Amino acid sequence: MNRSKWRSVAGELRSSAFGIAGIIILVLFTIAAALAFLSPHDPNALNALERLKPPNADHWFGTDDYGRDYFTRALYGGRVSLTVGFASMILATGIGVIVGVVSGYFGGWIDNLLMRLVEVIMSIPSFLILLLLSVFLKPSVGNIIIIISLLMWMNIARIVRAETMSLKEREYVLYARASGQGAFGIIRRHILANLMPVVIVGATNNIASAIMMESSLSFLGFGVQAPNATWGSMLNNAQGLIAQAPYLAVFPGLFILLTVLSFNVLGDILRVGFEPKLVRR
């Protein structure tokens, strides 16, 4: 990856208040989720005396209908959401890049086969598959990551395929062939490095949609199972209590919103930053 490209991304980031806010939010959330164990409260400890307490000095976000500390639960929930987001992104990007590069570089029947497969998977409403699969698989974090990745790699594969097809016609690829490099050597040395911008942008946006998917799944009760918290299941829980304790819905909802928004803003900044520009701002 070119240093000047990163410099351009950094410039783009600096000039965007949203971008800076997004980065700060994501860093804060990640650190908070990682350090969740420092909280004096147990996220799953019931306390009948402390039910539905509004936010106060001891319970920053109040307590839920079982008397559990809502702040601690939100931290642990963030842990799940971010883990699922990152892990699914990595897995989905991996699959997508491999499929896309192979498809784009070799073309012919391999390309046909892989792209038709992509189209078939994309033509089925993903939430339907998501629900069906989660019924059959034990709803653990690992399984959720796998399910979400299996539904997310197609976009990356398509972008990567298109980019590979254009990259393989570049003269340095022809030169590499003329100097005796094999197909896999060329892919490794010349195609992958040049794919980085599109892959990074795609991956960033994928984290956002993975978090959304996980939250929706948990909201519907097919995600991580109780008593473990995720933002989605917390939202689900808050449904019946929205009149008495609206903060129960506001906190997880706000966290999902901020995280997803931040990743999308970041994805946009990366995309603009990587674009070749005539005039640097």
Added chain:
Amino acid sequence: MTERLLEMEDLRVSFYSRDGENQAVRGVSLHVDAGETVGIVGESGSGKSVTAKAALGLIGPPGKVIGGDIRYRGESLLGWSDGRWRKLRGNRIAMVFQDPMTALNPVKKIGAQMTEVIRRHRGLGKAEARREAADKLREVGISEPERRLDQYPHEFSGGMRQRVMIAMALSCEPELLLADEPTTALDVTIQAQILDLLKDIKARSNMGIVLITHDLGVVAQVCTRVVVMYGGMVMEEGAVEDIFYRAGHPYTQGLLKSVPKRGGGLRERLVPIEGTPPDLLDPPPGCPFIERCPHAFGKCVERPPLFELGDGHRALCWLHDAEHSAAKVPGAAAGGTDAETVGERGASDE
């Protein structure tokens, strides 16, 4: 006896598209010996680059070698596996491309790109390959090679990049160098430097060089032998002197007339070749130059053979047929020697 490196015999290459079969190369025969520099001249679309790519087995779909033979040191290369080709490419036959701005990967350091080739073909270690790469850069006239190896292509100028490309091509000490319009994308002064470099390399080694160009000036400076291509066929081949002073094919004569001559003066008129090259989707069965040829006659609808005009000087033109001896064979109209013809043409244009 010189060593024959590359030999092509009746090579045919076609590209298949929706519009039909584009016959890019239609029966090209040529050879390159060690130590000689062969210029392949022709206008765009005459099949010169395709011919060179075929020599490295780089014709991929939708293109296909459909006939003829390519031999390297007497061994036929057609039907070779990709693995065998790869041992030849870059190692024994190296290629330099037209545009040095695009032939280097922009995201990799020069050193990484150079050592990659050296390590694969010569089995050297990292440090040795790097030293070797630095040596090659110095050889092509790049100063501070050690520092340059850690730079990216955008930190080099066009001429410098072409030097890097040549250094890369030379890094495995190939026996044959294919240079596909190495100076076309460069400005004139840099062009001269690169040509000097090529001459220098030629003087130092016994390498065979194929120089593909559409610039007759370049050919005159560097080459020992010339192959003139048109419409996917070899129109004429011969020593540089034969081509420039005794051109036997009307196309070659036309090419020479369309180039300004030193000492031609302000009143010199350039004579363009009228018309356009043949459509290779549906090429004429006879001479491809028939429609633009001022000397075309009845026989030209048949495909002419190569007529021997002298030692290694051949032209694909019926004008040299013995039966046609009654008609006047046009004299050599090159090198500004045939001012009469040039004058006549110029006058008729007014």
